Amino acid sequence: MPALLPGTATLGVLGGGQLGRMFVHAAQALGYRCIVLDPDAISPAGAVAERHIKADYLDPVGLAQLARDCDAITTEFENVPALALQTLAGMRVVAPAAASVAVCQDRAVEKAHFEAAGVPCAPHAVIGNDIELAAVDPALLPGILKTARMGYDGKGQVRVSTPAELAAAWEGLKRVPCVLEQLLPLQRELSVLIARGADGQIVNYPAQQNLHRGGILAVTEVPAPDLPAEVQALAVGAARQVAEALDYVGVLCIEFFWLQDGRLVVNEMAPRPHNSGHWTMNGCDVSQFELQVRALAGLPLPEPRQHSASLMLNLLGDLWFGDAGGPTPPAWDRVLALPGTHLHLYGKAEARHGRKMGHLNITAETPEAAHAVAVQAAAILG
Ligand code: ADP
Ligand code: MG
Secondary structure, eight states: OOOOOTTSOEEEEEOOSHHHHHHHHHHHHTTOEEEEEESSSSOTTTTTSSEEEEOOTTOHHHHHHHHHHOSEEEESOTTSOHHHHHHHHTTSEESSOHHHHHHHTBHHHHHHHHHHTTOOBOOEEEESSHHHHHTOOGGGOSEEEEESBSOOTTTTEEEEOSHHHHHHHHHHTTTOOEEEEEOOOEEEEEEEEEEEOTTSOEEEOOOEEEEEETTEEEEEEESOTTOOHHHHHHHHHHHHHHHHHHTOOEEEEEEEEEETTSOEEEEEEESSOOGGGTTHHHHBSSOHHHHHHHHHHTOOOOOOOBOSEEEEEEEEGGGGOOTTOSOOOOOHHHHTTSTTEEEEEOOOSSOOTTOEEEEEEEEESSHHHHHHHHHHHHHHHO
């Protein structure tokens, strides 16, 4: 397919969240028009796109409008029904493909894909009925029971130590299909973002180090402090292998556990730009959102060049609820007085506990300098 040249085409996005919003910003910078399809009347991406189609993801009229008026379509949300992407693919260029997204939507299928691609993941068992429950190898305990579908930010997960706890937890999760994973001794968590074009060209960002709090990403640091070169190379190699095996088109994020014994195992993947890649908006010469736009439009994918040590702080709604009771916005004027601070807010009207309101990127000449600014910013944020 010939490239959709900047300034001449319209790109569609399924989903109206912050990832869609930042995709739209990147697409508009290149002169594309954007249409967002999202069921909510008010959404972060719908507010900035040229047009918002308010429709359910499987609404045939909405999908037909999107296909009619867009030249190519992507998704910002991995739980968009794969059927919606499949329907659109019959009419327009769609990336990532429905089949790739479907693999990422189900932890059991995803893990089977990792194994088929030759990339190790956590020891696990699939639980979909009483026979599979009874057959679980006790060596997987203590473990984490995760719903196979629809989990995110640590939701749909229960830690279990005994077979009795496992059975009770599965009942508690309404006996939906689940994966039990062995609880692994983590040294650190890493992720790697790659972008792959329809022609097979593939580029990657360096490994990102992620710290989660309460199951939600809190901090990403790049470069990952003192990461051995061989672990970096293993992670990038595995991410590329997973993408190749999927014949993936677009930006893909692969999360890893680096274990205390030095092994690297893959955790999960997301078929889209990722929270742990937001630092690329300020720390690199090309952001993950621009790469997603380029991959979708069939444009060349430049190898990203990191020009600054980077640290990202996720900004949850909790920061709006200080001593005063709130909600009151944090003292952004003081935060932005710190060197190398770049604030990104997602335009969400109401702050709520646990809600992703934005992120703060910090860039500096050295990781130590970025870290020092982050400590100051965190003190202001409270
Ligand atoms: P989500 O889709 O909610 O991001 P994850 O599978 O990534 O789900 O799990 C969320 C977090 O829980 C991980 O980032 C990690 O901190 C922890 N975790 C998940 N699985 C394991 C495991 N097998 N061993 C140890 N920690 C885990
Ligand atoms: Mg995760």
